[in-house]
Amino acid sequence: MVRTGRGRWRAGLLGLALSVAGCGGPADDGWPADKAGPKVVVSFAPLYCFALNVAGDDAVVRLLPAAAGGAHHFQPTDRDALLLRRADLFLVNGLGLEGGKPAQVKKASGNANLKVVELGGRIPEKLLRQGVCHHDHGDDDPHDHGTDPHVWLGPDTAVYLVQGIRDELKAADPAHEADYDRRAAAYVAKLRKLKADGxxxxxxxxxxxxxxxxxxxxxxxxxxxxxxxxxxxxxxxxxxxxxxxxxxxxxxxxxxxxxxxxxxxxxxxxxxxxxxxxxxxxxxxxxxxxxxxxxxxxxxxxxxxxxxxxxxxxxxxxxxxxxxx
Ligand SMILES: [Zn+2]
Incomplete structure (x- = not known):
């Protein structure tokens, strides 16, 4: 796990502002030039997998590069901000998992239109579990989390994340509503089967x-x-x-x-x-x-x-x- 302080990250983001002003174009920012559909960034691995299943060929999904360092301790850099610059959706777990970092990296991206969605907010209160996360989130995250954020590890709660992805893609790309519905339903069926098999x-x-x-x-x-x-x-x-x-x-x-x-x-x-x-x-x-x-x-x-x-x-x-x- 790489942990850097807030100061180091800010210095890095200043570098992004300069390099963007310098080249003046979106070249090589992580998105294909020839692909239509919503551009979706997700904050960690399970959401990437869920989003791929719902997106099919109708949307482009990217994993935040910083996410490879882990769901709890990731530190966004210029690469992450650059990827978010032209993205439409930034899907995160929420429930305290990413702390304040999604908002910080959105700001750094300069993309005021970027919609940040905490998918964990879709899960009914009665299914959420309390108070077992004792992670050290570092100095830049003052939150004390009462909710256990590891909702992707239960198929029942994962279903809500998938349905949240479905609804965001439908809202961003109404022309393919039926396709998102169909693929989400097929994947939810797989999650139900996973639970039954387990x-x-x-x-x-x-x-x-x-x-x-x-x-x-x-x-x-x-x-x-x-x-x-x-x-x-x-x-x-x-x-x-x-x-x-x-x-x-x-x-x-x-x-x-x-x-x-x-x-x-x-x-x-x-x-x-x-x-x-x-x-x-x-x-x-x-x-x-x-x-x-x-x-x-x-x-x-x-x-x-x-x-x-x-x-x-x-x-x-x-x-x-x-x-x-
Ligand atoms: Zn954890």
Whole structure:
């Protein structure tokens, strides 16, 4: 994760103003010259995948370049502002995930007509979960988030994001309303099937408890009827202290013990999850298992395609189905 202060970013954006004034044209700003339809930028990987599915050939979708650094800690640069200069829509998760950065990068883009949409705002209050995000958002984000922003990890809440994308594209491009409706409906059907298949894969598991790596899986656990007993890294990227780890070990080695401990590919170098599994095995939980669960927060546009979200979610379900009893 690259974290830069606000001052450095501002200096970079001044550079954009100068270079735009200098060349005077939109050349090579990330958009094809010969393609009609709405220009859509999204703030992180799952939204890119959802938007691709709804857009089809009728709109052009781009992932914010800064998003490759992760959904929580991204720092927009000139490249992001340049991409947004001619965009029509900037679709973000909201619910505190991106903090104030979408508004800042819109301002830097100089595109007063850019519509920034927080898709998470589409999700009914009663489906939102509270207060588990303890991420360090840095000095430039004063918000204290009460809502868990990881809504893309539950198929039920993801449906609202897809429908939000559909409605924004229909409003931007009414000529293709029926096409957006059709593609969104087809993708929502895939999400419903994903949930049904996941529940089916896990239906015989009597012990549905797990420890997740960061506080990201509450919507996933809710939709697939799992129970999260603890979190390895309360603050992502920061290893837990001894007391915290001790408490977690005590909890997991109780009766009945918690056997399934999760790691995330993004934090592959973290030893805390592995350490916890080893300690549990030493304490007699012989079949404690480390399972890789991807919160789908980081990926570059090159790694993504229309099937990426579903494939990663199914891989998560597969890994859990193998580890759970
Ligand atoms: Zn997260």
């Amino acid at each position: 529940l089916d894969m896990l239906k015989d598991k009597r012990d549905r408890r797990l420890v997740t790596f960061h506080d990201s899986m509450a919507y996933f656990a809710h939709d697939f009827d799992l129970k999260i007993e603890g979190v390895v890294q309360k603050v992502p990227g920061t290893e837990p202290n001894d007391k915290y780890l001790k408490d977690l070990i005590r909890k997991c080695s109780g009766n009945p013990p918690v056997r399934v401990i999760c790691a995330e590919p993004q934090y592959a170098n973290s030893g805390a999850g592995r350490e916890l599994v080893k300690t549990l095995q030493y304490k007699g939980v012989a079949d404690a298992a480390l399972v890789e669960l991807d919160p789908l927060e980081t990926a570059t546009a090159e790694q993504l395609d229309a099937g990426w979200y579903e494939a990663r979610m199914r891989a998560n379900l597969d890994a859990l189905a193998k580890a759970m009893r």
